Each structure stands twice: as structure tokens, then as C-alpha cells.
Amino acid sequence: MAAARQIYIAIIGAGGVGKCFLSQLSQLARHRPNPKLVLSYISTSKKAVYSSDYSPISFDSALSTLASSSQAPLEPLKLAEFLSASGSKAILVDNTSSQDVAEAYPLFLSRGISIVTPNKKAFSGSYKLWQDIFSASEQSGALVYHESSVGAGLPVISTLKDLVHTGDEVTKIEGVFSGTMSFLFNSFAPTSGSGGKWSAEVKKAKELGYTEPDPRDDLNGLDVARKLTILARLAGLRVESPTSFPVKSLIPKELESVASGDEFLEKLPEFDDRMEETKVAAEREGKVVRFVGSIDVATNQVKVGIEWFDRSHPIASLKGSDNIISFYTKRYGSNPLIIQGAGAGGEVTAMGVTSDLLKVLAQL
Numbered sequence: 339m340a341a342a343r344q345i346y347i348a349i350i351g352a353g354g355v356g357k358c359f360l361s362q363l364s365q366l367a368r369h370r371p372n373p374k375l376v377l378s379y380i381s382t383s384k385k386a387v388y389s390s391d392y393s394p395i396s397f398d399s400a401l402s403t404l405a406s407s408s409q410a411p412l413e414p415l416k417l418a419e420f421l422s423a424s425g426s427k428a429i430l431v432d433n434t435s436s437q438d439v440a441e442a443y444p445l446f447l448s449r450g451i452s453i454v455t456p457n458k459k460a461f462s463g464s465y466k467l468w469q470d471i472f473s474a475s476e477q478s479g480a481l482v483y484h485e486s487s488v489g490a491g492l493p494v495i496s497t498l499k500d501l502v503h504t505g506d507e508v509t510k511i512e513g514v515f516s517g518t519m520s521f522l523f524n525s526f527a528p529t530s531g532s533g534g535k536w537s538a539e540v541k542k543a544k545e546l547g548y549t550e551p552d553p554r555d556d557l558n559g560l561d562v563a564r565k566l567t568i569l570a571r572l573a574g575l576r577v578e579s580p581t582s583f584p585v586k587s588l589i590p591k592e593l594e595s596v597a598s599g600d601e602f603l604e605k606l607p608e609f610d611d612r613m614e615e616t617k618v619a620a621e622r623e624g625k626v627v628r629f630v631g632s633i634d635v636a637t638n639q640v641k642v643g644i645e646w647f648d649r650s651h652p653i654a655s656l657k658g659s660d661n662i663i664s665f666y667t668k669r670y671g672s673n674p675l676i677i678q679g680a681g682a683g684g685e686v687t688a689m690g691v692t693s694d695l696l697k698v699l700a701q702l
């Protein structure tokens with residue numbers, strides 16, 4: 339009987355999403371003997387586990403091995419060399435929000451290493467990086483999947499790609515694109531009852547694992563701007579960067595230059611009255627405030643900000659961290675294709691990463 343084919347998996351990042359991914363991967367590996375999935379590298383920003391003979395790292399004890407490791411992480415170039423020297427196919431799973439790791443995707447892809455990731459930085463950075471990633475993938479045949487970079491595990495990117503690849507014409511994409519912002523506005527300005535204090539809800543969103551590692555990256559609107567940049571580019575627009583269109587920031591001016599996310603969270607309660615005023619202004623008109631974004635493909639306009647909604651509007655009545663994303667297309671006419679569900683959280687985000695991994699495995 340022929341020996342099972344081996345595929346090496348390297349994971350960077352073992353935080354909220356990374357831990358859930360590891361546990362989903364462990365289950366997957368148990369039920370899929372061929373190809374055999376071999377965890378050959380895992381790291382955080384300070385530690386790593388790997389060996390020069392590619393000895394398999396146990397999926398189940400990888401986190402504890404990592405915690406007690408004295409090995410330092412490999413720089414991207416060294417990691418690419420380590421993986422390509424193995425002689426087997428390799429997949430890099432980037433579960434960080436690191437710009438540096440994202441910038442190295444063209445390098446990994448050019449060495450034949452496929453990538454799956456929830457990290458938005460590579461696909462929403464400069465347009466040049468976007469082009470470099472997809473041309474490296476095309477030239478080497480290595481694959482790159484990033485479903486969880488928009489709407490966590492919700493099938494947003496795969497749906498948009500299917501629409502485009504089958505020749506539909508996407509005219510507009512709009513909705514709620516942030517699990518954190520959805521949770522914050524749903525709980526601070528609910529459709530009934532009075533809601534919690536803004537700063538207390540921000541702390542809760544962080545504790546629930548919805549925010550970016552630094553919650554200011556959500557509150558400044560940039561996380562939503564990144565997601566819209568990714569979708570706009572997939573829909574065919576040349577968006578230069580997530581700062582090349584209007585984005586509303588919810589960071590008080592006075593806190594724009596505080597040194598850390600923790601200091602920001604500590605001082606935020608002093609500014610609760612500002613968000614309260616925004617909420618009350620909408621309530622006087624019988625409305626609620628929500629944080630939304632839109633891409634008008636025909637006019638090449640992208641925007642991110644606060645809008646007021648009737649309490650009966652589907653965007654007003656979202657629950658928890660739900661996203662709602664509407665695709666208006668020529669085929670779907672005036673009734674958009676709508677995707678709704680949890681848009682943040684470790685397990686649902688890791689599901690998008692694991693399902694991307696399955697798509698890559700099916701093609702290697």
C-alpha cells in the first residue's frame with residue numbers, strides 16, 4: 339500500500355482565532371488520513387516550535403509546547419526557506435494581524451507555499467502588494483484564500499467571487515461589516531430599552547474576542563475600511579488604500595495619541611457623553627444609530643460611517659456581533675443577495691480559515 343502523502347502546515351499566531359483554528363485542525367487531521375497533515379511550525383511573536391527534521395508537532399499539545407519553548411520565531415525569509423526545503427507541499431496559516439507577515443506573502447507564494455488567513459492587512463494594504471500577491475500565486479501555482487478577512491466565517495468573499503466569475507455585474511455592496519461595531523451599537527443603542535454605556539460595551543467587545551488586538555483599530559473605522567477595500571478590489575475597483583475614501587472615526591480627538599490600547603480603554607469613559615449625544619439625536623427622530631459601509635461600483639464610491647435607521651430596518655434589528663451584507667447585482671435585480679450572521683469571534687472566524695484550508699487541500 340502506498341504511503342499517505344504529507345502536507346506541511348505552518349501556523350503563525352496563536353491568539354483568539356489561532357487557538358480555535360488549532361483545535362479545528364486537530365479534529366480535521368484525525369478524520370483525514372490522506373493527505374497526512376503535519377504541523378511542522380507554530381509561532382507567536384516571541385516563541386516558536388519547529389525542528390530541522392520536520393518532526394510532527396502534536397496538534398493537541400502544540401500550545402503547551404509553544405508556551406514552554408525557548409526557540410525564537412523564524413524571520414519570513416528563513417521560514418520560507420525552511421518550508422520549501424522540506425520537499426513536500428506546505429501551507430502557511432497566518433492567524434496574526436501583522437503587517438510584516440502580510441508583506442511577506444509574495445515571498446511565500448513565489449516559493450510555492452500556499453496561504454490561508456483571516457488577516458486583512460495584505461489584501462487591504464497598498465494596491466501594489468495586492469498585485470504582487472496574486473501575480474506570485476499565478477506564477478507559482480500556490481494558492482491564497484482569505485475568507486475570514488471579511489465577515490469572519492460568513493461566505494462573503496466566496497460569494498462575491500462566484501458572482502464575478504459567473505459573469506454577474508455587481509452594482510452595490512452595503513451593510514454592517516464589523517462584529518465589534520455591530521455588538522457595540524446593538525447593545526448601546528438597542529431598538530428597545532436604554533442600552534449600556536459606550537465605554538463599558540467597548541470593554542465587553544474586547545473581552546468577547548470581537549475586537550482587533552488593539553480595539554482602536556475597530557473604533558477608528560479602519561477595520562471596516564479594510565474590509566470594503568478588499569470587497570471593492572474583488573468587485574473590480576482599483577481602491578488604492580483603506581484611507582483613500584471617507585471613513586468616520588469614533589476615537590475622541592483627545593485620545594488619538596494615547597500610547598496603548600489599554601490606556602485608551604482606561605480613559606474612554608471620560609468621553610461617554612459624546613456617543614450618548616449621537617444616540618439621543620437619532621432617538622429624537624425615532625431612529626437608532628448604526629455603523630455601516632457601502633461600495634457603489636458604478637460611481638466608484640466607497641464610504642464608512644454612522645447612519646440613522648428606523649427601528650424596523652433589518653440593520654437596526656441585528657443581534658450580537660451579527661454582520662449583514664447585501665450584494666446588489668444585475669441578476670438579482672432590486673432584491674439583493676443577503677448574507678447575515680456572526681461577524682466576529684474565535685470559533686466562527688477559525689471556521690472560515692479551516693474551510694479555506696480544506697479548499698487548498700482539495701487542489702494540492
Ligand SMILES: NC(=O)C1=CN([C@@H]2O[C@H](COP(=O)(O)OP(=O)(O)OC[C@H]3O[C@@H](n4cnc5c(N)ncnc54)[C@H](OP(=O)(O)O)[C@@H]3O)[C@@H](O)[C@H]2O)C=CC1
Binds near residue numbers: 381682683
Ligand atoms: N477575532 C475575530 O473575531 C476576528 C479576527 N480576524 C483576524 O484574525 C487575526 C487574529 O485575530 P485574533 O486571534 O483575534 O488576535 P489575537 O491578538 O488574539 O492573536 C494574535 C496572535 O498573533 C500573534 N502575532 C502577532 N504579531 C505576530 C508576528 N509578527 N509574528 C508572529 N506572531 C504574531 C500574537 O502573538 P503574541 O501574543 O506573542 O503577540 C497572537 O498569538 C487578525 O488578523 C484579525 O483581524 C478576522 C475576523 C474576525
Ligand SMILES: N[C@@H](CC=O)C(=O)O
Binds near residue numbers: 488681683
Ligand atoms: N474586529 C473585527 C474582527 C473581524 O474581522 C470585527 O469586529 O469585525
Ligand code: NA
Binds near residue numbers: 487488489492495
Ligand atoms: Na467571510
